[in-house]
Amino acid sequence: MTIRLNPRKLLLSKWTALAPQNKEKHFIVVRVLEPEHPDAPITEVELEAVYSRRSRIIPWKTLTDATQWRQGWH
Template sequence: MSPVRLNPRKLLLSKWTAVAPQYKEKHFIVTRLVEPADPAAPLEEIELEAVHSRRSRIMPWRELCDETRWRQGWL
């Protein structure tokens, strides 16, 4: 299977499913793109919010490419 290829600028409001849910948090949505301090620098982080608990966290967007942890869409 080919690796997941993502355009970080198109991640806003995208939906994700955790492969191994924790704390009943299975479905997530990207609620914000964390802009770098330097406008010329590439986007590195996103804010991901759990649909069930509304808890959010900042994380590197590249973690979403790990198919052992994340699936695109709500499955």
């Protein structure tokens, strides 16, 4: 099952990793990476782990995979 998302509305959204690593289960989208060309689509977001404050950049479409991510904190 996939989730429909608008990448421009992901900023500050909360996510739960279904396979947590390093005690990092809950994440917040802290930045939506804007493409260099204004007409190009958004492809990536920056997630920050609540537990460790580590951040990583991922393709935003990864968040639509219900086997990896759940919207909100669970």
